[in-house]
Amino acid sequence: MSFGEIFIILVPIFFVILLGFIAGNRGIFNKETSKGINTLVTKIALPAHLFVGITTTSRETIFDKASFLGSLLIGVIGFFVVVLLITKWTSKYDFVQSTMFSLNSTQPTFAFMGIPVMGSIFGAEAIAIPIALMGIIVNAVLDPLATILGTVGERNRNTDANSDEKQESLLKVTGKSILHGLSEPLACVPIVGLILVLVFNFHLPELGEKSLDQIGDVVSGVALFAVGVTIGINRIKLSFSAFSIAILKAIVQPLAMVLIALALGLKHDDFVMAVLLVSFPGSAVASMIAIRFRSLETEVASAFVISAILSIITLPFLITAIM
Known part of the structure; x- marks a missing residue:
């Protein structure tokens, strides 16, 4: 696939993101109303x-x-753990800050850009x-x-609490965190679908497919618009930490995935999708x-915007190189 073909694919995508950015930047959407999207x-x-x-x-x-x-x-x-260990050993960040730095250097906005791109x-x-x-x-x-891990870091800051209280509190947080993650529709719905197919060899009837497609088909455009709104309502504060997070996310992690996918011998299409x-x-x-942990709030918000802008440059070159 040529660079020109990749460019034609990406221009409409970034155009919709730009529309969302304008809407967020001009106040048509704010932080509260953008939550609805x-x-x-x-x-x-x-x-x-x-x-x-x-x-x-098929199964x-x-x-x-x-x-x-x-x-x-x-x-x-794996990337999250490696970045966390390196950040904790080489920076002045405490464990909570190192965890939030690593999380934001790792987690992509796959839910919004994966389907259209x-x-x-x-x-x-x-x-x-x-x-x-x-x-x-x-x-x-x-x-x-x-x-x-963020909760562990917070508990370690509190030297007044005794060890039994820490253990009980951490166990509760661990259980709640796992249950919360599994309760998210982006986790539980795919899990239910996989169980139905793998265990019961279930195949969704045509009527069910058409019914769910009525809402599922809005994903592409609305998701891209939502990305733009989120960028538009945030303000960038340039800092070394923000740039570091953005570069790790947009450049280092994809390159690391290239090596991982090659080492595991993935088929070409799987290789490309894993990297993307x-x-x-x-x-x-x-x-x-x-923000919930009150840790690096400004840095990670700025890094989100910087990585989105950086992806305008990196994505076309990356797709051209791996296709």
Whole structure:
């Protein structure tokens, strides 16, 4: 695929993001009203779209994605752990700050950009399983893990609490974090779909497919618009930390995934999709987790915007190189 063909695919995508940016920057949407768009995409439209994709896929095709799943686990969870350890050892950040730095350097906005970008290249049906697997890893593993580690860091700050109280509190947080992650539609809906197909060999009837498609088909444009709105309502504060997070997210992680995918011998299409899934800009969800822990709020919000702008340059070159 030539650079010109990639450019033609990406221009409409970034045009919709630009429209969202203008709407957010001019105050047509603010932080409160933008939550409605994000909720529509992440809790209703995208889960519906993924459920259709999974339950209209054969059991054999899903089994064939085992190596692909392994590459995502290493490229997401492994990358997060490595960045966390390096950040903790080489910077002045405490454990909570290091965790939030690493989370925002790792988690991509796959839910919003995966379908329009990858769908334009491979087709909507081919990308449902890869995006669903990424949703499970991020929502059921990465975000709960970061929440648990952030809580550990907060507990360690409190030297007045005795060890028994720490243990009890941490166990509760661990359980709640895992349950919360599994309760997110982007995690539980794909899991339910996978169980239905793998265990019961379920295939969604045509009527169910058409019904869910009525809401699932809005994902592409609305998700891109939501990305633009989120960028438009945030203000950039340039700092070394913000640039570091953005570069790790947009450049280092995709390159690391290239090596991982090559080492695991993924098929060409799986190789390309694995790399693309981690190459998208940082996630607003990861930023919100940092805000929840009152840690690096300005840095991660700025990094989200910087990585989105940086992806305008990196995505065309990356797609051209790996296609």
